Amino acid sequence: MHIHKFEKIWLIFGVATLLVFLSVIGVSAFYLGNQPPSCLATINPEQVDTQAPFDKPGLNKVEGKEWDYELVFVASAFNYTPGEVEVPLGAKVKVLATTKDVVHGFNVAGTNINMMLEPGYISEFVTTFDKPGEFLIVCNEYCGAGHHLMSSMIKVVE
Amino acid sequence: MAQPGLEKRTKTKVEDSSSLKGTLASVFLLGFFLIITWVGVFLLFLNRF
Numbered sequence: 455m456h457i458h459k460f461e462k463i464w465l466i467f468g469v470a471t472l473l474v475f476l477s478v479i480g481v482s483a484f485y486l487g488n489q490p491p492s493c494l495a496t497i498n499p500e501q502v503d504t505q506a507p508f509d510k511p512g513l514n515k516v517e518g519k520e521w522d523y524e525l526v527f528v529a530s531a532f533n534y535t536p537g538e539v540e541v542p543l544g545a546k547v548k549v550l551a552t553t554k555d556v557v558h559g560f561n562v563a564g565t566n567i568n569m570m571l572e573p574g575y576i577s578e579f580v581t582t583f584d585k586p587g588e589f590l591i592v593c594n595e596y597c598g599a600g601h602h603l604m605s606s607m608i609k610v611v612e
Numbered sequence: 613m614a615q616p617g618l619e620k621r622t623k624t625k626v627e628d629s630s631s632l633k634g635t636l637a638s639v640f641l642l643g644f645f646l647i648i649t650w651v652g653v654f655l656l657f658l659n660r661f
Contacts (some may be wrong), residue, residue: 460632464639471647478654566660581661 455573493498493567495576502554505581511535514546521580527551529558529571529575532600534591538607541583549579559594562608570595583610 555569560569569577592602
């Protein structure tokens, strides 16, 4: 079969690019251990308030884990608990969030923290808060009449 | 009878119709656009917390 020289060039280029893109995802998933925010951790949505760690929403210091703090959020129509929280600059934090009723969004604007909260599932994201400032949390999954009023705030302070 | 047109015959460059130069250029233009935007989004991901 005759393949034009130029065709060979762009076929090799295309396949190589694809391999690079897929390798990045592969390294991220299997070497760095990144996973989707909602990854099979479950909870009874009717007993969220009584189950750890969601019985104590807010920033909790933890010992003996890969992260220093756990930042716990409970979403319900149409607010987040806590409504505002302070995080020390440079803290390694695991953000844990779930919902008591319908599907909500959890998007910390201007950061990589962007999760969907589904009833019955716990969404998690581990990160280091290395930039000071105020970060608005908004719901980006339409959840009902008060959807646009649903917000919270993370203040990263020194 | 003089035929002045005969002496002025200009050579026009005729490219082989099976040439893939333009295709190569457009494929790489698209390819580099995809790579630049992909790298841009990836850097944005790395720079945020």
